[in-house]
Amino acid sequence: MADLETQDRAYRNINQYFIERGFGPHYTELAADLGLPPDEGRELLREVIESGIPAWQHPGTDYIVSFPPFNSMPTQYRISVDGKQGWFAQCAFESLAVRWHFPGQTVRVDAPCLDCGEPIVLEMCDEELLSVEPEGVVGYTYGEIGGSPEDRPYR
Amino acid sequence: MNFFRSEEHARNWSQWNPEAEQQLQPLEHYAERFAGEMFRARVRPDFMSWLDEQRRQREREQEGK
Structure with a gap:
């Protein structure tokens, strides 16, 4: 388990990568930026994603889906x-x-209404x-915000 | 977690669930909620440490009850 200072550096790196590009880094990029071997970058990415923040990777992969x-x-x-359009929000509420x-x-947030398809x-x-x-x-969600614990794609 | 053009549109949505009616709220409600300290703190350079301290503080508060 990486120490908190290292997790801070990883989080900061991932967040900044999203801000600059609109998508997240691969773990090899994270590792290179932090001066770590690739496998340590992969483990560190997983630790940050699984720390309890509402982030997740595509199941069975090391790819960031949501941060x-x-x-x-x-x-x-x-x-x-x-x-400049270049980012996607995790959901309506996170867009705020x-x-x-x-x-x-x-x-600016551009989204269709899920009932009629007209713009918001x-x-x-x-x-x-x-x-x-x-x-x-x-705004509306039919589930607990963040999803019900058993269905939540993150802890 | 979605936006709708109006309350009527939300209620008309194919996945509308009346049991979750309390989560139908004006945009301003969610704008305020997602302006909380946690959301702003994500840009802190020490966010993971800050988050860990928040958790420890909550645990201490729970133990104190």
Whole structure:
């Protein structure tokens, strides 16, 4: 088990990789960035993912699927930052947390309504919700937020 | 965890479950919830250490009850 300082470095590296590219690193990249052998990078990635944060890898692989608030795998929650589309949010609710990763920048969420397919568009900057189209947008989940513990793809 | 254009749209969704009605909330409710300390802390350079300390603190509080 890596010490907390090493886990901090790994978390910071993964988060920054998402911010810069819109998808997560392979463990060999994480290992190289941290000066570790590949296998140690793989183990460290798994430790961070399985630490209890709502992140997960594709089952049976070492590939990052989701690292909140981001998703490597496309979702219907498309994120643009200062006009550049390049990220996907893990879910609707996590799309509202993407702004903390881009301070001072305008974060836009484009998503379809799952009932009618018509667009929903939000713009945020730091503390401010700049615009919501249409008015009256709601959030809803039929399960416990984060999913029920037994079905949750993460601990 | 999804957005809908209105409450009516959410209730009309094929996967609407009335037992989870309390989780139908205005966007502003979730915007505030996802503005909490945990979500902002993810950009801390020491996030894993911070998270570990939060857990220890919760455990201490639970033990103190």
